[in-house]
Amino acid sequence: MDERCFLIVRPADAARGCSPEPALHPECLPYAAAHCPMLNGTATHYRRSPLLATHPAGRPCTDPSCPCPSRSPDGGHAARSGSPADRYEAWLIHTRNYRPVFGPDRSDMPSGVSLDVHVLRRRVLRTAQLTAEQERLTGLVRGLLGGNL
Known part of the structure; x- marks a missing residue:
């Protein structure tokens, strides 16, 4: 890797402080974002x-x-x-801050990548897929605000 890489992060990963996905080279992120059904929004x-x-x-x-x-x-x-599907973000970090995280049961195999890092840039890859009830409530709020939501 060069001096920067992207981490793929969901809200649950951020709360846990660890992403299960390995880093992506900056030139590979557009390909992954375009072709992965979870990242490009075709998988709901x-x-x-x-x-x-x-x-x-x-x-x-x-x-x-x-x-x-x-x-x-x-x-x-x-x-x-x-x-x-959850919200997915790409976090740009310096590779010097890339730190594997090891689970308590497998100290020889990383379970993810630490998210306790300085983030240079965040990019939303996809927003969360709303449930039917959330869509209904969003429609109601949109109607109350005259469609400005």
Whole structure:
């Protein structure tokens, strides 16, 4: 990486102080933002069922000592399953501030990237998908304000 990179951050990540996504090179962010369904807004809800646990080679992985990333659902997936998509931001930081965060159960594998950093620039990639009730209430407020919301 060069001296700057982008972190993809949701409000829940910011509250936790850690993003599960690795950094993106500044030149790669436009591609990711254009082609990732969650970032470009074409996906309106999180998947109800996670991807099956597979090895990067495309076959099921049952070896507990294999270093391949886990594809099994985590607590975060279960909490988001079927929920409307969150707001996503891209935070530009200096790479010297890029610090992996390690979970208590796996001190040898990072669980994310620390968000306790100086942010040079924030860019909204997508706003949160509103629920039907939130859309209805927004419409009511819009009507009261003469459409200026």
